[in-house]
Amino acid sequence: MKDCPSCGSWNSDDASFCRHCGSALLGGPSRATAGNEARQNQPGFTPPSPPPGQHPAHLTPQGSLGTKSSGKATASLVCGIIGLIVFPVIFSVLAINLGLAAKREISRSGGQLSGEGKATAGIVLGIVGLVFGVIFLVLTLAR
Numbered sequence: 001m002k003d004c005p006s007c008g009s010w011n012s013d014d015a016s017f018c019r020h021c022g023s024a025l026l027g028g029p030s031r032a033t034a035g036n037e038a039r040q041n042q043p044g045f046t047p048p049s050p051p052p053g054q055h056p057a058h059l060t061p062q063g064s065l066g067t068k069s070s071g072k073a074t075a076s077l078v079c080g081i082i083g084l085i086v087f088p089v090i091f092s093v094l095a096i097n098l099g100l101a102a103k104r105e106i107s108r109s110g111g112q113l114s115g116e117g118k119a120t121a122g123i124v125l126g127i128v129g130l131v132f133g134v135i136f137l138v139l140t141l142a143r
Helices: 071-085 088-108 116-142
Strands: none
Touching (some): 071 116
16 A cells, blocks of 8 residues: 555555545555565455545545536535425426536536536436426416
8 A cells, every 4th residue: 555645545556646635646565565565465464454534445435536526416406405395496497407517517527526416316306396386386376
């Protein structure tokens, strides 16, 4: 494992950039693995635990590997929720438009943005809110 010179987090030996802060990593094994290389091939060897607060590379939370979430996707989800509760037609239309824009933005980002699930949820909530809003409007006007 390699230590990041900027933040000190542990990274896999084949990593070129820190999984936590994105800084370039120095070549060669870190001080943590230099003495352990001979022991790693022995039966019963368990790799050292990462420092407190650090996730092992295979347990890193999704979306934290240098990607950031799309603000439009988050806004779409929030508008979809508000559209179900307060102003169905206005916020539902906003949720659908923001969700579609977020999906385009995420697909064009080349993996730099995440949040496609939020955008999809915002679109679905927007459609549901819009349908409920129209039904409510029709029932209100029919009386």
